[in-house]
Amino acid sequence: MDKEDDPSRRPESPLATLSSPATENCPGPHQNRRPLVVYCRDCDEALCETCFIQLHNGHRHASVDDVAVELREQLKADADRLATVALEYAERLSIMQVGPHLKSL
Ligand SMILES: [Zn+2]
Numbered sequence: 001m002d003k004e005d006d007p008s009r010r011p012e013s014p015l016a017t018l019s020s021p022a023t024e025n026c027p028g029p030h031q032n033r034r035p036l037v038v039y040c041r042d043c044d045e046a047l048c049e050t051c052f053i054q055l056h057n058g059h060r061h062a063s064v065d066d067v068a069v070e071l072r073e074q075l076k077a078d079a080d081r082l083a084t085v086a087l088e089y090a091e092r093l094s095i096m097q098v099g100p101h102l103k104s105l
């Protein structure tokens with residue numbers, strides 16, 4: 001009878017497990033949570049439709065999905081370029097290492 005272990009008094013609230021971060025919410029100056037669906041190319045920002053219309057009217061925009069694809073392709077291209085540059089540097093380094101000033105030691 002002296003047990004005070006109440007199973008309903010758990011530290012975690014059921015709400016914490018319910019919120020899914022699948023869609024990011026816009027931090028803009030509006031009450032409702034809105035998903036980030038528009039990407040403003042002029043400001044380099046992801047926005048909800050409301051913020052775009054109110055704060056970025058007339059700016060160039062794209063859908064966030066399109067931009068995500070673009071960024072992924074750009075990253076791939078950058079990685080390819082970096083690999084080429086790294087190879088070039090490796091070649092230059094190997095040339096320097098067999099250079100004459102190593103032999104003068
Ligand atoms: Zn917003």
Ligand SMILES: [Zn+2]
Nearest residue numbers: 040043056059
């Ligand atoms: Zn903008």
